[in-house]
Amino acid sequence: MDTKKYFKDILTTKQLSIGYKESKGPDFCLLSDINLTIRRGELVCLLGPNGSGKSTLMRTIAGLQAPLAGYTLVEDIPIKERNFKEIARLLSIVLTERLSVGNLSVYHIVSLGRHPYTSFMGRLSDKDVEIIQWALEQVGLTGFADKFINQLSDGERQRVMIAKALAQDTPLIMLDEPTAHLDLPNRVEIMRLLRRLAQETDKAILLSTHELDLALQAADRIWLMSKNEAIRVGVPEDLVLSGSIEKTFENNSFNFDRKSGNFIMHYQKKAAIQVVGNDVMGFWTSRALSREGYQVTCEEVADCKIILDEVNRTWNLILKGRHKTYTQMEALILDLRKHETSKLTQN
Numbered sequence: 001m002d003t004k005k006y007f008k009d010i011l012t013t014k015q016l017s018i019g020y021k022e023s024k025g026p027d028f029c030l031l032s033d034i035n036l037t038i039r040r041g042e043l044v045c046l047l048g049p050n051g052s053g054k055s056t057l058m059r060t061i062a063g064l065q066a067p068l069a070g071y072t073l074v075e076d077i078p079i080k081e082r083n084f085k086e087i088a089r090l091l092s093i094v095l096t097e098r099l100s101v102g103n104l105s106v107y108h109i110v111s112l113g114r115h116p117y118t119s120f121m122g123r124l125s126d127k128d129v130e131i132i133q134w135a136l137e138q139v140g141l142t143g144f145a146d147k148f149i150n151q152l153s154d155g156e157r158q159r160v161m162i163a164k165a166l167a168q169d170t171p172l173i174m175l176d177e178p179t180a181h182l183d184l185p186n187r188v189e190i191m192r193l194l195r196r197l198a199q200e201t202d203k204a205i206l207l208s209t210h211e212l213d214l215a216l217q218a219a220d221r222i223w224l225m226s227k228n229e230a231i232r233v234g235v236p237e238d239l240v241l242s243g244s245i246e247k248t249f250e251n252n253s254f255n256f257d258r259k260s261g262n263f264i265m266h267y268q269k270k271a272a273i274q275v276v277g278n279d280v281m282g283f284w285t286s287r288a289l290s291r292e293g294y295q296v297t298c299e300e301v302a303d304c305k306i307i308l309d310e311v312n313r314t315w316n317l318i319l320k321g322r323h324k325t326y327t328q329m330e331a332l333i334l335d336l337r338k339h340e341t342s343k344l345t346q347n
Helices: 054-061 107-115 128-136 155-166 184-201 212-218 234-241 244-248 281-289 329-346
Strands: 009-020 028-034 035-039 044-048 069-074 090-094 174-178 204-207 222-223 231-233 254-257 262-265 272-276 295-297 304-309 314-319 320-327
Touching: 009 054, 009 204, 009 262, 028 069, 028 155, 035 204, 044 054, 044 184, 044 212, 054 174, 054 204, 107 128, 107 155, 128 155, 128 184, 128 234, 128 262, 155 174, 184 204, 184 212, 212 234, 222 234, 222 244, 222 281, 231 244, 234 244, 244 254, 272 281, 281 295, 281 304, 281 329, 314 329
Parallel strands: 044 204, 044 222, 090 174, 174 204, 272 295, 272 304
Antiparallel strands: 009 028, 009 035, 009 069, 222 231, 254 262, 304 314, 314 320
16 A cells, blocks of 8 residues: 555645624634644544534535635645636535436436536546446446436435546545435445545545434544534544543533443433343343433442343343333333332322
């Protein structure tokens, strides 16, 4: 492997300030002194709560919105000094909006990616045709070239737009919420596809997303944005272990759990329940009990204990000295609810 080539910076921002220029009065600055890089072959995910400035940063990097200060370089070329066609050879963009041109074929849409390289007449050369075929092959749509876009599922449509970006043959590909309208299997597949493309095509891929769990698994690096704070940059594991993810998404209704990599909702707390047993069954039992509002612990609790039998998949409840065995979590939960109801009646 040519490591010098692999670690080359494709995108660099220098003292970038993002925000909005006001016709009257001072400019509104969201964030200043932004210095970021993306290297060749990297998948970088931009994460942050709503209102933190993700879209503004993406638009500014892409040259769709003027920076308040500083500049962006793609392959050492300043974006703000280039015209539309020159920028289109440096970066390609896949936006969130659903494609509504039902009368266009997949091949036609992907071929639009070659527009920056064609003549005024838009005639495709043999090289253009070869690149279009390659792009369709990369996203697994070789047999879909003659289909109309309105015949495709949302996941297939997103692959078409990624193929168009590949056909544009730019060193940097940017995607705004590429999994926004997709179901879980397609969200996973799109993230896997983007990671593979970054590695195999040696392009830099930057995407904004709310899919924290997928970003933590797929991204080489994460840009973590929060309001009025410097962007934190690092590999997913460093940002989790340092508490940066937790701090960025801090909320009264939920918290980020470093152990599982998931958000956990806060519930009104009831009594403590001791759960004896870890493993998979223990994890899901603790989750169900937490949802019911119980404080789950492995410490000794006088009134209530649940002993898990992993082999037979049974729950053995010891409640105020009484023993009962359950083969379904639902039955255990219903009995615990009845117990809580009877306590309220007695009180």
